[in-house]
Amino acid sequence: MGNHPGTYAKRFGLSVIWIAIIAVVSIFWMQQQEEGGEFGHVAFAAELEFEATDAGFRYGLPIDPSRIARYYKNLSTELGEFFIYMYKYKEGFYAGADIGGQFYELAKVGYGSNPELIDMEESMLFGIPSVRIRGYCAPSCPIADYITVEDGYPHIWLHVDASVQEYDLNQDGTKDLITTVGTPLETSVYMFMEGILMSASVNEALDSKSVSFFQDGRFIAYVPNSALTRTYTFHEGQLVTK
Numbered sequence: 001m002g003n004h005p006g007t008y009a010k011r012f013g014l015s016v017i018w019i020a021i022i023a024v025v026s027i028f029w030m031q032q033q034e035e036g037g038e039f040g041h042v043a044f045a046a047e048l049e050f051e052a053t054d055a056g057f058r059y060g061l062p063i064d065p066s067r068i069a070r071y072y073k074n075l076s077t078e079l080g081e082f083f084i085y086m087y088k089y090k091e092g093f094y095a096g097a098d099i100g101g102q103f104y105e106l107a108k109v110g111y112g113s114n115p116e117l118i119d120m121e122e123s124m125l126f127g128i129p130s131v132r133i134r135g136y137c138a139p140s141c142p143i144a145d146y147i148t149v150e151d152g153y154p155h156i157w158l159h160v161d162a163s164v165q166e167y168d169l170n171q172d173g174t175k176d177l178i179t180t181v182g183t184p185l186e187t188s189v190y191m192f193m194e195g196i197l198m199s200a201s202v203n204e205a206l207d208s209k210s211v212s213f214f215q216d217g218r219f220i221a222y223v224p225n226s227a228l229t230r231t232y233t234f235h236e237g238q239l240v241t242k
Contacts, residue, residue, distance in 0.1 A: 044230065045240045048189060048200035055197050056159030060097060060104030060147075068096075068103075072115040075131060077122055079149040082131050084109065084118055093118060095133050095145065097154040104154050107145050109135030125166055126192050127174045128157065134164065142181065158197070162188070165213060169234040184210030187219070189234075205239060206232065218242070 069088040074081065081098040093110035096103060110118045123132040123146060131147045146158040162179035169176045169189065177190035187202040202211045208221035219232040219239060232239040 043241055044232075045238045046205040046232070047238055048202070048205050050189075050191065050193065050198040050200040052196055053190070053199040055157060058107075058156050058159075060106045060154040060156075063096070063103050063105045065103045073118065073120055075120050075122070077129075077131060079129060079131065079147075080154065082120060082133075082147070084115055084120065084133075093135070095120070095135075095147070097147070097149075099149060099152055099154055106147055106154060107133070107156055107159070108137075109133050109143065109145065111136065111138060123166065125158075125175055125177060130157070132164075137161070140183075144179075160190075165215065167213075167215065167217060169217070170236075178213045180211075180213060184222075185212050187211040187213055202239065206230075 067087055067089075068085050071083050071085050072093070073084040075083070080100070083096050083098070084093055085096050086093060091111070092108050093115050095106040095109045097106055098104075117136060119132075119134040121132050123130045125132070125146060128146070128148055133145045133147065135143050135145075137143050141161070142163040144158075144160050144162070144164040145156050147154055147156050149155075158177075160177075160179050162181035165178045165180075166175040167178060168174060169178075169191075178187065179190065180187045188199050189202060190197065190199045192198070202213075202219060202221070203209070206219075206221045207224050209224075211219055211221045213219055217233050219234075220229050221232060222228070223230055231242045233242055
């Protein structure tokens with residue numbers, strides 16, 4: 001006797017169900033791979049390509065304090081007295097220093113009429129006693145200057161055109177610099193290596209259109225040609241998935 005037509009229908013229905021289950025599992029597995037998940041124990045790593053970079057070094061310029069129209073913010077440190085001010089006949093906000101009674105202009109750090117957008121704090125970036133000033137050169141144009149004093153002369157030893165964060169990436173007890181700028185976000189890492197300031201693009205290392213950094217040490221990067229993101233941390237010169 002031949003099989004009843006109903007038997008073929010049942011077998012066909014079971015085959016369709018199994019195909020659907022296999023497809024769902026396959027999609028889930030591929031998503032876990034793309035997201036660097038534990039499923040399948042897939043891991044991703046990318047090498048940062050460091051190269052020497054210009055620090056933007058410049059000395060402060062002695063100025064006559066009678067030219068100053070108004071002081072806004074002041075910061076007293078062991079290095080000296082630092083302040084934000086405006087000139088009588090020049091637009092914009094400037095960073096200045098009083099070192100032993102001599103006044104210096106250090107940098108133009110803001111435009112417009114709101115000095116509250118300028119931040120001034122002490123810093124130990126790369127182990128160098130400094131004053132960090134975060135300002136802006138225009139709307140959506142963050143800048144940062146790191147200032148120290150040597151032999152009685154203040155100078156900017158590092159200038160970057162980006163937002164900055166300080167974090168000890170390689171856990172050696174010294175904070176490194178992470179910069180972010182633009183939309184999509186372009187993120188870079190700065191480190192001192194054998195006495196030379198080096199920088200590397202995180203976007204290029206991860207082939208990602210946008211990378212953000214968080215103060216718990218995470219880099220969040222968009223996966224190429226995808227709306228998915230992947231989380232990385234820094235380990236021995238590489239960015240590895242968590």
